Amino acid sequence: xxxxxxxxxxxxxxxxxxxxxxxxxxxxxxxxxxxxxxxxxxxxxxxxxxxxxxxxxxxxxxxx
Numbered sequence: 001x002x003x004x005x006x007x008x009x010x011x012x013x014x015x016x017x018x019x020x021x022x023x024x025x026x027x028x029x030x031x032x033x034x035x036x037x038x039x040x041x042x043x044x045x046x047x048x049x050x051x052x053x054x055x056x057x058x059x060x061x062x063x064x
């Protein structure tokens with residue numbers, strides 16, 4: 001039976017893969033939120049809703 005040590009390269013690689021996967025997912029989620037807000041901003045421009053436009057642009061600034 002093969003023993004795996006906590007500091008073994010396999011464990012480190014698994015942690016690194018998890019970190020990379022989490023970074024990828026966080027980036028994808030952030031880009032999804034940005035695109036959603038951009039579409040909502042476009043709609044507010046068409047509707048002439050200045051108050052909502054200002055709110056959404058501030059929200060977009062916070063996550064960009």
